[in-house]
Amino acid sequence: KYDIPRDANVSIKIYDLLGREVFNINEYKTAGSYEVLFDGSNLASGLYLYSIKAETSQLSSQSGRDVFTETKKMVLVK
Structure with a gap:
């Protein structure tokens, strides 16, 4: 789940x-709350x-486009 306060281009990537x-x-995406469904059934x-x-x-007005970026870890357990 994620929230965005303003309309934005949103990119979500997962890496091994x-x-x-x-x-x-x-x-x-327009401003609001969203949920991404990720199917990791084909991954280890x-x-x-x-x-x-x-x-x-x-x-x-001060810094061009507003950009938010964050990277985190996740564990996939089957």
């Missing part, structure tokens, strides 16, 4: 520990990294 991208979505149990990036389409 070798750096291979195993999942990717890239969508324009283990540690993965996920990254979410949200970039507003409007320019900010």
